[in-house]
């Protein structure tokens with residue numbers, strides 16, 4: 136038995152022993168599940184227990200060093216863990232921007248003190264993070280952001296406003312971009328810093344989305360005092376850190392959306408179509424929708440193969456190839472097309488907002504469809520991704 | 534399955550690319566077309582490719598081959614596809630030869646396969662009929678016993694390299710009606726056989742294809758029926774996809790160069806965002822096609838259960854992508870793209886023929902859905 140297979144045995148045994156029975160078969164994606172944090176709520180007590188045992192073993196952040204609360208696993212071992220969890224259809228013990236965005240960024244750019252302060256608390260699900268990038272006048276043109284940080288000794292004093300801050304109302308800490316040099320070229324005057332949302336002067340107002348939920352907020356800063364020690368990277372050197380984090384964010388989004396791992400997406404399209412449209416000759420009755428379903432499933436498979444190709448190339452020691460630049464734009468568009476198709480399949484039953492005549496799954500699916508329209512906006516719009524491909528990969532002139 | 538080229542495959546890709554650059558520019562295709570060349574490809578280059586070991590890639594060493602797989606063959610076909618090389622890989626190495634390798638008797642294999650590997654025999658597969666469209670199981674041609682032998686009667690269309698083939702594998706039925714799944718067999722017919730009429734067809738891509746009229750043509754049976762036929766068509770489809778991938782990559786590169794250099798309004802046209810975004814979309818399509826081709830060829834080599842589904846995935850992707858890249862490339866070139874003098878038209882014509890060979894995208898989506906149980 137190879138080392139990896141021995142590890143697989145071990146992990147399988149550990150999961151069977153430690154993962155709460157009630158969660159087997161309840162798989163979820165990067166974007167739904169246990170977020171942790173001071174204001175954490177748990178769908179049931181077992182989710183809490185699952186978080187605690189997994190964190191104890193380092194399995195909330197499998198590849199991070201054990202010194203910071205991670206599992207210290209190699210990428211190959213982490214994949215085995217993921218495969219074994221998938222087999223049991225277990226939800227991730229913990230999700231959130233700590234694990235997927237600021238954690239990897241701190242591993243790369245954080246000081247030893249910052250890593251020791253924040254990473255273990257992320258792994259244990261004690262602190263929930265939000266992302267303070269966008270502002271009312273700085274969206275795609277992020278580098279034009281205006282929120283000001285003025286230095287007073289060992290402190291930065293922050294004034295300004297962020298918007299579309301997902302889950303700011305539930306988060307404990309924020310990683311934020313602020314302007315520390317208003318005179319410099321716009322990318323050169325930005326600093327990346329970490330701040331506690333309980334600091335006096337921080338105010339959060341939720342915004343309701345077209346799907347009816349309010350996952351994101353406006354965040355206001357008035358004389359908010361943050362220690363200079365909370366700067367990640369160098370003062371005025373935040374743009375480099377910001378871009379690295381965006382890279383992590385985009386691969387997380389591609390990962391979460393690339394293949395219907397969401398709740399409504401979990402239902403296989405052909406089954407859904409059989410349910411709503413009936414069968415003919417053993418297949419889906421409506422030939423046009425059947426063709427569209429096949430197209431979507433084939434595109435999804437092709438996307439997964441492309442992700443695999445990038446991983447196999449990385450394992451073989453090649454530098455990341457051009458293929459990885461398409462993940463965010465393609466995965467999000469694929470997810471949208473998938474929801475469009477689910478709504479088309481459900482027909483009039485896809486129109487429910489609440490109340491009688493629609494079952495819970497139908498209502499949830501419809502709201503997820505509405506939510507999915509944001510996929511091609513958040514984390515950098517599709518148009519911006521295409522700009523990046525044209526410039527960086529295809530080297531087309533400005 | 535590893536979706537990355539190993540060192541040997543990378544070396545092969547480099548050798549193939551160098552060979553194509555040196556010996557096989559697109560101008561060759563133009564010259565063959567303009568001269569109405571009676572052979573339709575270069576016998577001399579075919580021989581050179583045999584010497585490089587390319588024809589023997591998917592044949593065992595005992596027959597003079599390399600005992601390698603479709604992953605390797607795809608690397609060569611992609612390179613050849615970049616300049617639309619018209620040599621008879623599909624007909625000989627992928628169709629006719631693979632039927633004999635998988636269904637031929639020892640005697641049939643000994644008679645044909647070592648010669649094939651050396652570039653001394655052209656083989657092909659005649660399975661398409663006027664009414665069969667893309668379904669290889671739809672066969673009206675009949676095989677009837679005649680004394681100790683067999684005789685075939687029927688019509689076949691668009692038989693690749695049919696007019697230069699030394700032997701043709703022909704699908705025909707021994708039982709059942711045209712649309713029956715059962716009763717289809719494969720038979721070997723020699724060039725010049727009594728009752729065989731072969732007429733060259735001219736398609737838009739000026740590659741070799743022929744009409745076959747069979748009137749009581751003597752033939753030998755090859756073991757294997759519709760299942761073998763379908764498997765071999767899968768192999769050829771994967772090979773064609775590799776060729777398509779090479780061709781679309783080439784015109785995309787040419788188009789990118791044009792976007793960087795052609796100026797209008799005092800700036801390179803590649804600075805216009807309307808064109809940038811379309812180019813980025815084509816890039817995405819080509820990258821996805823590449824993943825599908827790599828997966829399909831490897832699945833065939835590893836004989837995975839979903840190999841046929843992955844072949845359908847690759848063909849659906851490549852069909853759509855190649856036509857789209859062909860159309861967009863002409864559009865982004867403006868007027869010059871429409872001229873016969875510029876090479877772009879050769880690619881668009883090949884794109885359309887390739888799209889409709891071995892089933893178009895809709896056919897393969899239907900096949901995928903059927904194989905997935907819906």
Ligand SMILES: Cc1cc2nc3c(=O)[nH]c(=O)nc-3n(C[C@H](O)[C@H](O)[C@H](O)COP(=O)(O)OP(=O)(O)OC[C@H]3O[C@@H](n4cnc5c(N)ncnc54)[C@H](O)[C@@H]3O)c2cc1C
Pocket residue numbers: 265266267268269270271273274275276298299300301302351509510512513514515516517518519522
């Ligand atoms: C669900 C959701 C969650 C989000 N969560 C967060 C979060 O947690 N934290 C955070 O900081 N931000 C968050 N965002 C904000 C998100 O990053 C921005 O919405 C996004 O970057 C676009 O900025 P904008 O909304 O200002 O649109 P704009 O930049 O004004 O864009 C409007 C339109 O113009 C197009 N456009 C703009 N510039 C160009 C160009 N150069 N070329 C071509 N087209 C262009 C865009 O593609 C878009 O279609 C979230 C957004 C959504 C939808």
